[in-house]
Structures are given as structure tokens and as C-alpha cells.
Amino acid sequence: MAEEEETRKHLVIAKPFALEDDKDSEHAASNGIRRILSLFKDVRLGSDLTNFQLPPQLNQPRSQLQCYGEMIYSFCGQDLIGECSRRDLPIERLKSVVAWNISTLRPIVFGMSPYNPVLGETHHVSHGHINVLTEQVSHHPPVSALHATHENENIDVTWCQYFTPKFRGAYIDVEVKGKRTMKLLNRKETYEMDQPRLVVRFLPAPGAHWTGKIKIKCPETDLEAELHLISDSFIERFKGNNNRSIKGKISQTSSGDKLYDISGHWDRTISAKNLKTGEGEVIYNAKESISGLRPPTVKNLKEVMESESAMVWSEVSEKILNKDWERAREAKKAVEEKQRESLKRREASGESWVPKHFSVVRNGKDWDCSPLQPTVPRAPLVITEAQEENMN
Template structure:
């Protein structure tokens, strides 16, 4: 199939479209710290992105039905990619100990902003999860505390990924869902990231939820110029119990001026400004106090970006068939080996099996019931009631997510 796309489009368009990155293409030179695309696969095989996509694309079209070639794939599922936001837990652990609601709000912002710097080389797209697919992992922190994460594809049309992270001993719970919608815009692809993160500081239940929406994503330079991934538009963080809000703008670079990966935002309580956010999500982000004028660093991706909390995941042979790493194992291996023909076969195999399952459900009238999540008042929530006692909660979550795994003996926590 991939070869067919290349041959169809290549013969027609290679004669009239300049290669990506050419001077004629008007490359606007991304920053020096932007990693180059891994185009070795294209050079060795059949050409550029344009020759594989152009026959399918129309401006404004929904990309959910477009078959993306395997060389643009990041070798992990979107369900696993969401864990990037849990990479720096120290930024939010202990937030409930601050008496000032403003400080607790800023700590939640730190957690959220620190999740964006992790990205694959070049512009890559994670696998679209199939219905019923799930990813689970555990975090074992140096102080003996633990955290657990589970994400599940709860809907196929429209695509919805629900996720849940909890660290009972550190008094943090995060629930949310993502509903991505992608469109082709000519020389770029936009992905509208509908959905939200709902953070609860379990040690401060009176705060209620901290709710954060997502910016949109743009892959620039699809047909010509340098391929660059950008975050754009505005998202909102809010805690309604304390009247705290932040309008956070992810700025896309202008064609002739501007800076890549810039952010700007205002933190306010009701109508009163508290602080001003600035910086770059790939480098350093700061907040400036409206009262004192003092600045403090929220996150330094250059200095602290490598300090990512490791995930513990079951070995693939012990995973269930619809668990992300096992489900996509053949595709991941082929991508890592740069065997695009084999990768295409592996990707098609998973998608064909998904279509067959959907056909059988339609014929039988059977409805898919998610395993870990349920829809309550329009929001996807985990099918688990968490005990207030941290040790009881750890045991219950462990049994719910990893029922066949012998739990690790946790160290006593103060």
C-alpha cells in the first residue's frame, strides 16, 4: 500500500513540487535546538512526505480517515504518550501543604507546563489507539511511595482516550480524556485537542478540582519547508472553588518573525491579576508576581528536562493482547529497524483486526463496554472508589490495575 501511494503521487508531483527544505520552498529556519527530522528512511526508500500523502489530502478535510505512512509514526501509542505529563511529579507533590491557594494553583500549573518538552525527534505522530486498547504502568519513587497510571481507548468514533493517574501517598489524582480532531490545512496539519485534565489534591479536598484544557497542535511544513511541531492557541486552567484562573497562550511562530515554543499567560483571582507567565515550553518558563515584580522559574526544560521519572511496565510477554506495547509490538520493532514495508504490514494487521471486530459487533448488536472507565454526567471516570487511607488506596489501585502482579512491599512513609 505504501509503495502504491509513493508511485501514484510521485510520478505526478515530483516534477512540480520542490523538495522539502529547498531554498525555493521558503524554509524559515527553525531554531538551532530543534532536532532534525529523521529523513534517512525516506532517502533510502521512496522520497518525501508529499509523495505518500498528496493523493489523499484535501484542504479542510478530517484526517481521521487518512492513512498515514509509517515513517511519520512515533513508536508508541497515544495512550502512553499522555504519561509525559507525569514525568516530573516533584513539581506537584506536596502542593497540598501550602496554605496559600495561589501557591497550590501555581504548583498545578508547573505540573502541566513541564509535560510539553518531551517530544520525539522531528515531527512524529503516536499510534492512534484502537477501541479497547489500554496502557498501564507503575511509578516507584525514591522515597518508597508509588503512583499508578491507566489509560484506555473508550471510543472509536469519535476517538476518545480516557486516563487516570494516582499517587495516594503523595495525595495527587489526575483524571481526564482527550478527543483529538485533525485537519489538513495546506502546508500544515492542525490537531484540535479537545478534552481536559482534572487534578485533585487529595490532601486538600476542599479545593475541588483543578481543570486544565489543552492547546492545539500544528505540524508545519508537511509539503514544503522545514517540518516543525508547534503548540498553538489558548488553553485555560481554573480552580473555581478559589476563583483562580489562568489564560495560557501557546504562541505559534509568525512566518517572518517571532519565537518558537513561546508561551504567555495571566494568573488571576476573580478580576485581580496575580502573576504573568512567560518563556518557552522547550526551555525556561517563569512567572512574575504582579505585587512584588519578582520572577521565579516554573520549569527549566534544559536543566531539569532529563530528570524523568521512570515507568515500570509489565514485560510484553506478560501483557494482555490489547495492551499497547504488546498490541503494537511488531510495528514498533519494524519502525526501530527502519523497515517500512514490514511496518506497513504490521500497522495494517492491527487496523484490519479492529475493523473485523467492529463488523462483528455491528452484526450482533453488541455494544463495547470499556473495562476501566465509565461515563458519568458526560465525563469519563475510573471504575474505582479510592479509599482515603493512602496504604489502603495503594493496595486497591494495585489490585485494580495489575490484578495478576505481586505488589512491591512499599517502604513506610512519614
């Protein structure tokens, strides 16, 4: 029985994609472009790719749900979330929120996609004082909810994220929807922010990049930030330049007065210039925040939920890592078939799916996800002590 239990709770957790892995992505882009384009030969322009199925050779060994969680718990060096509340002045807190928001932008592996999460799948990880819980609350359309809390600084982060990928011939345009909210409960401040778009380009130069506008607003302090993510251009890539630049500003909401200019590159450094004094400062350094990342480790196997993402997809991930493509395809099919059977049983009994950790409200095409518990408990998956030492 003990051996059966151990097998049942076998987990495979892939390493997060860090800043230094970017060159590998560019190499994969140049090698895999023909194979990727062949998958879309029968797909019409403008088609919704939400339910498009990839072969295991083009899957990362992780679920999209894990990718969402990594944007919060996977970091090295400074605890950027905690800094948002530790700053004394409102303007300094907003600059910290801007820096943390930029840190959630991670390099994209071109030509490789994570698994589409199954309904009810979860991912629960702790790193230092930060506890993160994600859950797939809808499958058609795919909607993911995230709740993170910082024990020491009394910070609450909630995300409701869903996207619509559209095939545009030379590229895929992914509109990321949903609301991101950070509450600094000790300061009685709420910061609402939207999300950038993702563009996966095939021609003339392959690559994936974030683009669009991000707005961060705090009604209690009458301050807001607006960031513009500049797309990589073909000319820049041809010259060997990786653009990924950000330009933006911090303003007073009521008067519209601009207080700071923001500029830099999200994969390098971001600076803020005080327009009154002319002084500038670096508010974010990507190399210090999103390099040398490690996956979580299992602290308590017995507490790992049956729905844990790393367990749901463990066999698929293991076969992908071993490049056993035939067995990976079979394992992936088994996960998807299990989900279809669960749906059939619910439909036969007239049972509706109810998320375990979030209250979900749908208003037309918009979704809102609220956590059922005020704080996220400590997780059975943790970032190793080697990383936590960097926080102290």
C-alpha cells in the same frame, strides 16, 4: 506452553521523546518534507484526517495512548504532581499546578506520528507514588481516557481527550478537545484546565508546535491562571530561534485582579512575577523535568493486560526499530484487521462496546470519561529505580 506464553506477552516499549531529542526532530523535518507532502497530494483542503493512515516509515514505534501516559508518568527530578498539594498557600498551589501543566507539553517529532490506538487498548504504568492508566474508549471518533492517582498526596487526575486534525494545505491544524481535571483531595480543591492546539506546519518552514490558550481555574480558591502559547514564526525559525514562548497571568476570579505575570519558554524556564512586591521566581525548568527520560520496564509480565499498548503494537514497533518496513506494514495491517474483525463480530451479535475502566457519556460532539475505580492500582510496568532515586 511457557514459551508460548512468553511469546504471547512480548512487549516493546519505545523511549519517550525528551527535550534533548529535539535537534533530531529538526533534522528529520528538513529531510522528510517532500515525502510527507506527497502523502497529501490527493487530500482536499479542510479534510478531516482522523482516519488517515500513515505508512510505517512515518510512524513512531509507540501508540498515541502511550504518548498521553508519558505526559504524566515520564519525568525526571522533582515530583511536580505531588508539589501541587504539598504547598501550604492556595496561590502557591495554583503556581505548582501551572508548572505541572506546562510540564505536560512535550516536543513533537515532526513528520512522525504515533499509531492510532485500537478500541479497548490500554496503557498502565507506575512511577514512584504515581500510577497512570489510559484506555481507548472510542475508535470512531478516537477518544482516549486517562486516570492518574498519587498515592502519598491523595491527588486524582482525569483526562478525556479527543482531537480533530484538519488539512490546511501548508499545515495541519489539530484541535485537541476534552476536559482535564486535577483534584487535590486533601485540600478539597478541583482544578479544571483546557488543552492547547497543535499545528504541524510544512511550509515555509517545517515544524510542529503547541499554540493557543490554556485556562486553569479553581472555584474553591477563587483563583485562575491563563496561559498563551505563542506560535513559532517563520522569521524566528529563519533566525535560528526556537520561540515556544508562554505569556500569562494569575488572577483572582471574582474581582479580576491580576496577581502574577507569567512568562518564559516551555522548553526552557517559566517565571512568575509577583505584581504586588515586584519579585520574580522560576516556577518551572524544562531541562530538570523532561530531559533524560527512560521508558518503563516490565516488573511483572504475568500481570500485563492483553490490551496493553506495548503488547498490541509490539511486532510493529520491533520491525520499525529494525527498519524492516515490509514486515512492519504487514504487522500493522494485522493489528488493524483484528480490530475490524472484532467490530464485525459485535455488529453480528448486536453487542455494544463497553470500556473496561471508564464510564463514558457522549453529549452531541462532547465526551466525558469518568474512572470506574477511585484509585489507579500499581502497574506491572514501572519506571526504573535509577529514575525513582531522583524523586527522593
